[in-house]
Amino acid sequence: MRCPCGCGQMIELLIIAEAKPRWDVSIDAKGRPTLTPSVWLKKGCRSHFWIRGGRIHWC
Template sequence: MVCPCGCGDVLVLNLDRNVGTTFWNLRLRESRLTLMPSVWRRDGCRAHFVLEENRVWWYGEQTDTLDTLPSVVERTLKAWWRRLRRKKK
């Protein structure tokens, strides 16, 4: 995918649970995409965001206007990280 911040960089995300320790979950429902957990670029534009039902929710200061993450996304992220931690043990 192309980074939603507008920098033009192409982001490569691992969606395969069987390869590597870090992977993202992509869900498509009624033509709406959700990608969990958040994407956090540690280089380049340093964007940090969640894609939830085709909407980009930003963390940090990479945009002029900051959106507040809705509680449903917050709960989904917390549940995702709990499951991921359990798998690593």
């Protein structure tokens, strides 16, 4: 996915069980994703956010 701040940086998150670090994705009844834990970019724009119910929540 692309960073939601608009900087254009591509973000790749590992969601397979064997990966470390890894993220969990769940989809609600309306098809909206929730991603845990938060996403924190250490380089570039340094965005830090959660995706909950298909919405971005900034830290």
